[in-house]
Amino acid sequence: MLIVLWFMPKWTQFIITRLGATRVSEPEVKFIFFILFFLGGLATTAKSEAVLPAYLVGLVVAGFFCATKRS
Secondary structure, three states, X not given: OHHXXXXXXXXXXXXXXXXXXXXXXXXXXXXXXXXXXXXXXXXXXXXXXXXHHHHHHHHHHHHHHHHHHHO
């Protein structure tokens, strides 16, 4: 989970800049959902709550989305 959280802002920026403006299918939202389901599955496998990864990913990516919204 730490590896995903470390690289999440870079991956999100890459997805949004590459695919965000060119397609209607919202690839950045699908990417975020994929990461959340993946981390939720790992948390469930580890017998932990699946809400914790969603909360942490939200904290990590919030700064990037706020900066993108201002631009």
